[in-house]
């Protein structure tokens with residue numbers, strides 16, 4: 787039986803602050819076909835909530851899929 791020694795390579799994952807995170811929501815109301823209207827992407831969550839309230843008021847739709855998107859960088863450290 788042979789043994790293989792794996793070298794542990796440490797790395798860190800950090801949010802990439804150079805790329806702004808975005809918030810958005812998609813309406814998923816509907817039975818056979820989802821509505822799929824979108825709030826578009828925003829840099830803060832508030833405009834997305836405003837859009838959802840307005841969309842619900844106009845259509846009666848009440849289910850949304852929300853997305854938060856950010857970017858990450860992985861840094862591998864030399865041992």
Ligand SMILES: [Zn+2]
Nearest residue numbers: 813815821847
């Ligand atoms: Zn809708």
